[in-house]
Amino acid sequence: MGKKGDLSNFKRGMVVGARRAGLSISQSAQLLGFSRTTISRVYKEWCAKGKTSSMRQSCGRKCLVDARGQRRMGRLIQADRRATLTEITTRYNRGMQQSICEATTRTTLRRMGYNSRRPHRVPLISTTNRKKRLQFARAHQNWTVEDWKNVAWSDESRFLLRHSNGRVRIWRKQNENMDPSCLVTTVQAGGGGVMVWGMFSWHTLGPLVPIGHCLNATAYLSIVSDHVHPFMTTMYPSSDGYFQQDNAPCHKARIISNWFLEHENEFTVLKWPPQSPDLNPIEHLWDVVERELRALDVHPTNLHQLQDAILSIWANISK
Template identity: 75%
Template sequence: MGKKGDLSDFERGLIVGARRGGLSISETAAKLGFSRTTISRVYREWSEKEKISSDRKLCGRKCLVDVRGQRRMARLVQADRKATVTQITTRYNRGLQKSISERTTRRTLRQMGYSSRRSNRASLLSAKNKKLRLQFALDHQNWTIEDWKNVAWSNETQFLLQHSDGRVKICRQQHEIRDSSCLVSIVQTGSGGVMVWGIFSWHTLGPLVPIEQCYDATAYLSIVADHVHPFMSSVFPSSDGYFQQDNTPCHKADIISDWLLEHDNEFTVFKWPPQSPDLNPIEHLWDVVEQEIRIMDVQPTNLQQLRDAIMSIWTKLSKECFQYLVESMPGRIKAVLKAKGGPTRY
């Protein structure tokens, strides 16, 4: 693999997780697609310094936006906290001989400490929900990784054909999470997307189910009956598994509650705190799938191609990837405790 910018903390975490799981340097390199030198360096840095983040500077070709350019971009961001990337790019290029693209603007904003997240992760937390999140963290602060291995994580999401169909992605610095007064919005138009529901545990990936119809309680009942039930029975035959679902209205419908009650001797349903996508590791699996789609040599041009790409990428997710996410749960709980139920970096 040729030179590239330094790995993200997430990628470095995958490497450390794979090596700690017993894989050799060569096996880790083959599974994750990095060079053996990179695998060796990252794991050595972790072993010596016990840190995931890197102090290395980016390598490769010269950055199009230097320090002076970053200061210029920072002024544009501060002048209009709700400007789109398109607007920031246009304003930045005014009076310059060499213009930059929107892609360069996004990359520069990330380097400056602004991170893009789905808008539902950035919704403001109410005092009541902070209290519920804190209570959940207190109740599970002594859970070990072995405990979290007994949880099946589920959720639904939509993958968009053209990155976005009008939904907003929030781009803010770490200390500005969920601060509605300082948004940099990335808004693009698109032509629809594909909605899917998925489930996984530390032990295995479960099915990924395309949602073709209106996603209501009836549709969700079919999912829990046809997919949740066999998954829990297969992965947790001793009936010691926990099923996690969020508080989407159709998940709380009477017909769903009745079905879950009928099967309460087979698995336990988590009492999940509201507004807590940062506690659900499946959110990061969605990000991995989306990133893989966006780096495909041939981009999907219609919904069927997008659906096929999503399903294919899901089946190829490495065990090290989703196991590492489950193993991050103690850290997520500690982060919620530290934030007193508030938002976290996850």
């Protein structure tokens, strides 16, 4: 690759054209805006080589990994995405006449467009669950935005009082690694937390219900009767609403299924594929609440304050 100051082939052609047209070095420099040295050098190179391409572009050490080597390295990446730079270099050098170092591997991978990134986390889905997710997608592939407006989404989430924030970074010197101001304290089990159940639809936020203990079928039945039923009948008086819930054991209990059967003329329970939290848009609301909690100027010091903060943040989420 040429240096930053190299002229493009087009500009070098302009220089040659000006000189061949009979202009002097000074006249060419004044016309094109280049220095007299540049005009002289470019025209002299053209006279000697008959080329208008930069001779500097061929300078520098030849790349040790050619197109064939890049294809070989690409196959190594495809075979093992989690391989370290050392492992990739070692595997590449096997059977090669000229070995390369890790720096060359890094440069080559960047030239090929590869960068080391943290993988996205997705649910572990079995073959059976994949088929059920595909059935769900095919059953709803023709739904319009107006159809999805009739869905009320729900889920439970747990917020910890204290948690280790992996996204926190600090500025410190090499010998300050154990300085109190450079430490992040952790508490076993996060110091306790608050479990909440919430729901929302296209039109508005629904209720957010704190769950004091483990959510069982009896507690969930009270949530369904006291919160889900009035929300669905109010938002969808024409009985065209869909209530979404996941396949947690308490959601599939017999008393819950019987209650939904008794009210099936008022709204419909959306059939949900297993292990599919990534399909539920309420996950974005939980992320909003989590971020707002971390951004508080005064962080909660007990579970009661944490619960109040969560309810306040939920109530202030804009449409």
